Amino acid sequence: MKGNIIVGQSGGPTAAINSSLAGVYRTAIDRGAKKVYGMRHGIQGLLNEDYIDLSEHIQTDLDVELLKRTPAAYLGSCRYKLPEIHEDIATYDKIFSILDKLEIECFIYIGGNDSMDTIKKLSDYAILRGHPTKFLGVPKTIDNDLALTDHTPGYGSAAKYIGTSVKEIIQDSQALIYDKGLVTIVEIMGRNAGWLVGAAALSKGEDCDGPDLIYVPELPFDIDNFLVRIKELLAEKTFVVVAVSEGIRLADGRYVCELTDGVDFVDAFGHKQLTGTANYLARRLAQEIGCKTRTIELSSMQRAASHLASRIDILEAFQVGGAAVKAADEGDTGEMVIIKRLSDDPYQSTTDLRNVHKVSNVEKVVPREWITEDGTYVTDEFISYVRPLIQGDVSPVMVDGIPRYLYHKKK
Amino acid sequence: MKGNIIVGQSGGPTAAINSSLAGVYRTAIDRGAKKVYGMRHGIQGLLNEDYIDLSEHIQTDLDVELLKRTPAAYLGSCRYKLPEIHEDIATYDKIFSILDKLEIECFIYIGGNDSMDTIKKLSDYAILRGHPTKFLGVPKTIDNDLALTDHTPGYGSAAKYIGTSVKEIIQDSQALIYDKGLVTIVEIMGRNAGWLVGAAALSKGEDCDGPDLIYVPELPFDIDNFLVRIKELLAEKTFVVVAVSEGIRLADGRYVCELTDGVDFVDAFGHKQLTGTANYLARRLAQEIGCKTRTIELSSMQRAASHLASRIDILEAFQVGGAAVKAADEGDTGEMVIIKRLSDDPYQSTTDLRNVHKVSNVEKVVPREWITEDGTYVTDEFISYVRPLIQGDVSPVMVDGIPRYLYHKKK
Numbered sequence: 001m002k003g004n005i006i007v008g009q010s011g012g013p014t015a016a017i018n019s020s021l022a023g024v025y026r027t028a029i030d031r032g033a034k035k036v037y038g039m040r041h042g043i044q045g046l047l048n049e050d051y052i053d054l055s056e057h058i059q060t061d062l063d064v065e066l067l068k069r070t071p072a073a074y075l076g077s078c079r080y081k082l083p084e085i086h087e088d089i090a091t092y093d094k095i096f097s098i099l100d101k102l103e104i105e106c107f108i109y110i111g112g113n114d115s116m117d118t119i120k121k122l123s124d125y126a127i128l129r130g131h132p133t134k135f136l137g138v139p140k141t142i143d144n145d146l147a148l149t150d151h152t153p154g155y156g157s158a159a160k161y162i163g164t165s166v167k168e169i170i171q172d173s174q175a176l177i178y179d180k181g182l183v184t185i186v187e188i189m190g191r192n193a194g195w196l197v198g199a200a201a202l203s204k205g206e207d208c209d210g211p212d213l214i215y216v217p218e219l220p221f222d223i224d225n226f227l228v229r230i231k232e233l234l235a236e237k238t239f240v241v242v243a244v245s246e247g248i249r250l251a252d253g254r255y256v257c258e259l260t261d262g263v264d265f266v267d268a269f270g271h272k273q274l275t276g277t278a279n280y281l282a283r284r285l286a287q288e289i290g291c292k293t294r295t296i297e298l299s300s301m302q303r304a305a306s307h308l309a310s311r312i313d314i315l316e317a318f319q320v321g322g323a324a325v326k327a328a329d330e331g332d333t334g335e336m337v338i339i340k341r342l343s344d345d346p347y348q349s350t351t352d353l354r355n356v357h358k359v360s361n362v363e364k365v366v367p368r369e370w371i372t373e374d375g376t377y378v379t380d381e382f383i384s385y386v387r388p389l390i391q392g393d394v395s396p397v398m399v400d401g402i403p404r405y406l407y408h409k410k411k
Numbered sequence: 412m413k414g415n416i417i418v419g420q421s422g423g424p425t426a427a428i429n430s431s432l433a434g435v436y437r438t439a440i441d442r443g444a445k446k447v448y449g450m451r452h453g454i455q456g457l458l459n460e461d462y463i464d465l466s467e468h469i470q471t472d473l474d475v476e477l478l479k480r481t482p483a484a485y486l487g488s489c490r491y492k493l494p495e496i497h498e499d500i501a502t503y504d505k506i507f508s509i510l511d512k513l514e515i516e517c518f519i520y521i522g523g524n525d526s527m528d529t530i531k532k533l534s535d536y537a538i539l540r541g542h543p544t545k546f547l548g549v550p551k552t553i554d555n556d557l558a559l560t561d562h563t564p565g566y567g568s569a570a571k572y573i574g575t576s577v578k579e580i581i582q583d584s585q586a587l588i589y590d591k592g593l594v595t596i597v598e599i600m601g602r603n604a605g606w607l608v609g610a611a612a613l614s615k616g617e618d619c620d621g622p623d624l625i626y627v628p629e630l631p632f633d634i635d636n637f638l639v640r641i642k643e644l645l646a647e648k649t650f651v652v653v654a655v656s657e658g659i660r661l662a663d664g665r666y667v668c669e670l671t672d673g674v675d676f677v678d679a680f681g682h683k684q685l686t687g688t689a690n691y692l693a694r695r696l697a698q699e700i701g702c703k704t705r706t707i708e709l710s711s712m713q714r715a716a717s718h719l720a721s722r723i724d725i726l727e728a729f730q731v732g733g734a735a736v737k738a739a740d741e742g743d744t745g746e747m748v749i750i751k752r753l754s755d756d757p758y759q760s761t762t763d764l765r766n767v768h769k770v771s772n773v774e775k776v777v778p779r780e781w782i783t784e785d786g787t788y789v790t791d792e793f794i795s796y797v798r799p800l801i802q803g804d805v806s807p808v809m810v811d812g813i814p815r816y817l818y819h820k821k822k
Contacts, residue, residue, distance in 0.1 A: 404616075
């Protein structure tokens with residue numbers, strides 16, 4: 001590798017995306033890159049010529065280790081979709097003139113579906129113009145909904161956080177309740193795919209029964225069935241814990257979080273207020289069964305909890321970053337690095353490449369056969385798939401009792 | 412110690428309450444107790460003669476270590492306030508007849524203010540009747556609002572979780588936002604005392620600016636001032652993070668979470684819906700400033716996150732449990748064990764005893780001088796107080812990627 005590299009991050013933060021950045025940086029330096037630039041806030045920042053020289057930020061091996069343990073997106077993220085090439089060629093000319101100015105041999109973008117769309121368009125444009133820069137995609141999303149790769153970096157750490165937190169919530173519930181029923185509804189991310197909510201089943205083991213019900217967004221949600229199941233469970237036990245995806249929908253396609261049970265909640269400006277999925281279900285339970293309820297949204301902690309990252313996830317994130325640099329250096333472009341699972345037990349994986357045209361804008365959902373027939377749990381096959389991805393820990397570097405991160409030093 | 416011991420847990424779960432149970436058990440066995448019973452769900456279970464023999468549950472040293480790492484309340488908790496002695500002597504006679512049947516020499520109750528009220532009444536009754544059983548209280552609450560003790564076991568671990576999670580949320584916020592303002596409001600437990608919300612300041616360090624504003628429940632909350640401060644902050648930076656106590660109130664005493672900005676949110680049964688504190692403030696911001704907002708409730712994870720427990724907290728919880736057994740064995744009764752801080756740096760503490768009559772039903776709040784003059788942050792003195800309590804980690808015993816707990820084996 002003789003020229004320079006530029007790398008960017010895009011889409012929702014994860015606990016592992018900075019480990020991919022570390023993998024890109026370290027491999028680029030090892031392979032002789034002169035400069036490794038980082039786009040600030042992805043392609044949106046690059047269009048404003050907002051970038052940094054990463055060697056000013058990552059100066060020691062300890063910096064690399066801190067970066068691997070730093071959640072969110074060190075470079076800043078964006079949600080910016082490039083226009084189609086034929087619609088706005090000026091934007092492309094601008095990007096390529098900046099790349100030329102910086103003598104960029106390789107452009108790496110770490111992200112999900114939208115980011116792979118960016119790689120696709122930029123590599124198409126380069127081929128169209130005979131431009132030598134290589135464009136490579138590195139997968140990242142807690143949602144695990146990218147096609148062609150066995151799983152996405154970021155998912156394993158989110159799954160570990162969800163399994164652990166749901167187990168703690170179950171402990172909390174069973175301690176509280178002696179003779180009255182309590183239904184706890186835990187709302188988990190994942191608008192269209194049940195990979196995250198299914199990870200609640202990881203809490204199950206000989207020391208914990210796991211949640212009683214798990215509702216994925218892949219199947220239509222039937223509120224009457226839900227009420228019946230809860231009544232049955234409350235007849236047997238004093239507390240019930242339910243994990244629901246934020247994206248569950250009725251058979252008619254309406255999101256549960258958009259329902260208002262016939263009563264419009266309207267604010268001072270006359271806007272209809274959306275209630276959360278868990279809050280809506282809790283209200284229905286209170287109204288129709290009269291049981292005690294509480295709702296817990298795992299919220300953005302799911303994607304930012306680097307203190308509970310999975311070692312496998314952080315290592316694989318680092319590897320896919322490095323594999324992208326290697327591929328570019330060997331002449332590949334318009335490809336996304338994927339993870340191939342070689343075996344479950346012992347778990348082994350490797351990296352490979354797939355053409356981004358085949359990747360982008362296809363959402364991978366949980367297969368029907370990995371959801372129980374009645375649609376209220378995931379199967380053992382699902383658990384066998386996710387279990388290897390949460391193995392091992394990455395001990396945070398604790399300073400004064402709190403995890404330390406790599407940060408942008410103020411000048 | 413020649414007779415038997417019985418121990419119970421009461422009030423809200425914490426990450427450290429089972430470490431106190433472990434301390435009680437281990438010290439009782441070491442001092443020669445014949446049997447160590449555990450009340451199921453505190454005094455409420457005891458009244459139903461619902462108790463276990465702890466030696467059937469804690470059989471090995473590994474069991475003790477697992478118990479120290481198990482969140483919530485191994486024995487089950489309750490919220491049950493004993494009647495006044497003169498109002499209902501039959502209840503007391505019943506409790507004492509059960510204690511006599513079990514040959515209880517020492518009764519230990521781990522809990523907060525209400526639990527100390529239980530110890531007070533039972534020890535008063537014993538003295539009144541010349542009954543030999545000793546009654547000792549072991550402090551526990553994440554709220555840290557018990558009087559006379561420097562701090563309460565459970566608080567340090569909750570503070571560590573809050574400091575760490577708020578830091579992760581700040582990372583998440585700054586990654587997301589490039590050129591538009593985002594206000595994140597994090598709602599933290601503590602109805603009347605700001606010890607927990609103040610711990611959000613622990614996120615501050617050379618690698619993190621900490622939250623921009625912290626609102627404790629000790630001072631009246633002024634919504635107009637709040638809106639002005641947010642506007643000022645958004646003029647300077649792209650994202651703002653605010654930590655608010657769930658218990659903040661207006662100058663007229665109304666809780667912010669009870670406000671509905673002139674619009675009643677009424678459900679199908681005509682019941683007024685309460686909105687959360689953070690949700691209310693976010694709605695006001697959206698209405699009056701028009702900025703993007705999001706709300707995050709740290710919820711019961713604050714009190715159940717044993718995977719991020721503070722080592723100091725878990726050790727001290729164990730010690731106060733042991734100290735209660737020792738005190739009873741030496742003839743003390745009607746006392747609560749307290750923690751005395753000997754020095755901040757290096758941190759040193761010891762245990763002592765205080766008469767429960769002086770403890771119960773007094774709430775300890777954050778001193779005014781530990782809150783900044785404008786009421787929107789905690790001072791360095793506050794941080795110096797809490798910092799030692801979050802030091803050190805207790806590595807979870809991970810089995811298949813998830814923390815393992817001690818559990819009730821099914822027979």
